[in-house]
Amino acid sequence: MSSNNDSCNSDELEAPQWLSAQFFTEVLDGYLKEPGLKVHKIKLSPASAKGDHYASVMFRAAVEYTTQKIGKSTISLIIKTMPEQEGHKKQLLDNSHIFKTEIAMYTEILPKFEAILREVGDETTFCVPCIYHSLQPRQVMIFEDLVTKGYVVIRNRSASIEELKSGLEKLAKWHAVSHKLLLDQPELFEKLQYDITTLPNFLEQDFMFTSLPNFIDMLGNVESLKPYQKYFESMRGKLNNRWIDIIREFRENRQQNGYYVLCHGDFHLRNMMFKGLDCMLLDFQMSYVGSMANDIIYAIYMLFGSDKLGEQSNELIYHYFKTFLETLENIGFVGKIPSLIEFRRQLFDKRYNDFFLLTTFLPAIIYMRNGEDVADIVEDTQQMSQLCYQKDLLKELEYILPRMLHLGYFEHL
Template sequence: MSSNNDAYNSDELEAPDWLNKQFLQEVLMQYSKDPSLKLTDVQISPASAKGDHYASVMFRTSVEYLTQKGKFSKSLIIKTMPEMEGNKKEFLGDSPIFQTEIAMYTEVLPKFEAILREAGEETTFCTRCVYHSLEPRQVMIFEDLVPQGYEVIRNRNLTLDELRCALRKLAKWHAVSQKLLQEQPNIFDRLKYDITTLPNFFEQDFVTKALPTFIDMIGQVESLKDYRKYFEPMRQNIIKRWADIIREYRENRQENSYYVLCHGDFHVRNLMYKLDDCMLIDFQMSYVGSMVNDLLYAKYMLFAAEERLNNSDELISHYFDTFLATLSKIGYKGEKHSLVELRRQMFDRRFSDYMLLTLLLPLSYSMRQNKDPGDILQSEELRVNIYYNKDYQKELEYLLPRMLQLGYFELPE
C-alpha cells in the first residue's frame, strides 16, 4: 500500500482489513464463473489524486491470477463508503448514493447502451461493473479505465473538442432517458435521490454560508459592489428555490418541460478521456429532472471561464443538435423540441444559476488548481478564501453585467 502522501486522500492511504486477497479472489471467481481461479498477487494503492472525488473512498487494485487457461492480470477500481470517523462519514454515512450508483451501472446504463445499439449507435457510457454489494458493506468494483488508455484531465482546461465530446455523450444519455420516460413514466422511480437529499445537506456551512460570503466579497470589490443589491433579496430563499428546481419532477412537475435522467454531478473530474472518446463516471447523484439542471451544472463545473464567456451558446447548441438527432434515431414519438424552448426553460430556472455561481463556481476554480474540495468544505477559512480568487472575481466582472442585461435579476415572485 502507498505510504502517506499529500497527493492522496488520507482515508485512501491504507486499505480496510476486509479488502484482502481472499475477498478479491472470491470476487474474481464469481465474475469469471471459474472456481479454479487462484489469486497469486495483490497490490493496492489509492485510485486517484487528492480532490478527484469526495463522496466515496476508492482504491486501485492490481491482481495476478491463475486459471486453467493460464496466467492473467487485471487492474480494478474498488469504491466503498468512508469508514474513517470524520466529516465525510458523518455527511455520507446514511445516504442512498450506493443504491443509486449500483442501479445505474448494472441496470440503467446497460439498457441505454442496448437501445442505442439497436438503433445502430455504438455508444459506451461507462466502464463495466465487476462486483457490487450493499451488505455487509457498501462496495462496488469496476474494470480500471486507465490501462485502457483513459485518463482524468487535471492540469489543464478541456479543449472545445473535449467539451463537445462530453456533451454528445450527455445528449445521447438524455435522449434515451426521455424516450423511456415517455414510454414507461415510472421506470426511474427508484432514482429519487439527488444532492439535495443528502442527510443534513442544508445544514452544512458550505451551503448555508455560500451566498452571505459571496455578498460580503462583492461588497468589497469596487467593480462588483453595485451588484450586491441584486443578491441581497436572495438570502432568505435561494437554497429553497434551487432545491425546488432540482426536485421539480418529483414534487412539482411542469407541463412541456424537458425531463430526463440527469447525471447530477457532471463536472470535469467525472469524465475520463481517450483520444476522441470519453467515459462518464460517478453516478451517485443521478435522478430524474429537467435537462437544464445538467446543462447549467456543466456550464459552471465543466466549462472553463473562456467557454462560459465565449462558447457557451455554441456548446449548448451542439448538445441540443445531438439530442434531437438521437431522439430521431431511436424512434422517439413524443412532442417536438426546440432550442428556443430550451433557452426559455434555462431562463426560468435561473435560481440554479445564482446557486451555482455563488456556491460551486468558486469551488470549481479551486479544483482546477488541484485543491482538495474536502479540505475546503471542512475549513471556514479556506471556504472564504476561494471567493477572493482573482480569476473568479475577474470572471464575475463579465458574468454579472451579462446576467443583468439578459434580465436575470428581474426576480420571479
C-alpha cells in the same frame, strides 16, 4: 500502500483490511468464471487525485492471479466504497442513497440505454461495466481500470472544444433515451427517487447557510464587482429554497411543458475520462430525474470555465441540443419534439440554479480544480469564506456577472 500524500485524498492513503486476497478471489471468481483461480499478490494505491471527487473513497488494486486455463495473469481494478474514517465526509454520506442509486445506474439503467441505442445502430458506450457490487456487509462497487485501457482524466488544463463536444454528445444521447423512456417506461426510474438535496443532513450543513453571505461580502470588497452586490442581497433567505424547488421539480411540481430527463447530477470534467476524443462518463451517485436544463446549467459553471463561456458556450449548447434531437429521431420518439427556443427559455427560468451554483458550489469546485481537497477545510469557517477570493473565481466572475446582467438574469428577482 504506496502513494504521494500531497496529491491524494487523505482517506485514500490507507486501504481497509477487508481488501484482502480472499475478497479479490471472490470478485474475480464471479467476474472471470475461470476454474482454479487463485490470487497471489495485491498492490493497493489511491485511485484518484485530490479534487477528483468527494462522495466516496476509491482505491486501485493491481491483482496478480493464476487460473487453470490461462495460467499467470494480472488485472487492474478500481474499488469504490464509502468512507470508513470518522469525520465530516462519513457523517454526511452514512445512511445515504448514493450507492443504491449508482448500482442501479450501472446495472440496470445505463445498460438499458445502451441496448436501445444498439437497436438503431448506435454503438455508444456510456461507462465501463461494473463487475462487482454489494451493499452488505459494506457498500462497494468494482470496475476494470480505464487507465490501463488508455483513458485519462484531464487535469492541469481546460478541456478542448472537441473534448467538451464529445462529453456533451454522450450526455445528449443519455438525455434523449431517458426522455423517451420517461414516457414509455416510467417504472424504470422508480428506484431513482433521490438527489443531492435528499442526502442526510446536507441541507443543514454550515456552508449552505454561509456561502451566500460570504459571496455577498466578497462582492462588496472587490471594487469591480460591487455593482452586483445588491442583486445577491435580494436573494438572502430564499436562494436555497428556490434551488431545492428546481432540483425536485419533476417529483414535486411537474410542469406541463417541462423537458424532463435522467440527469447525471454531477456532470463536470473530473467525472469524465478521455481516450483521444472518446469519452467515458463516471460517477452516477447523484443521478435523478429532473429538467434537462439542470445538467447543462451545471456544465456551464463546473465544466466550461471562463475560457469556454460566451460564444463558445452557445456553440456547445447548440451542439448538445442538436445531438439530443437527432437521437430522439433515431430511437423513434413520437411525443412532442423539444425546441431550442423553449429549451433556452427553460434555462433562463431556472436561473436560481445558476445563482446557487455560482455562490455555493463554484468556489469549492475551483478549489478542487486546483488540486486541493475541499474535505480538508469544509468545517473551517474562515478558510471556507476565503474561497470567494480565489483568483480563478474572481476572473470568472468578471465575465459571468456582466453576462448575467446583459441577459436580464437580475430582473424581477
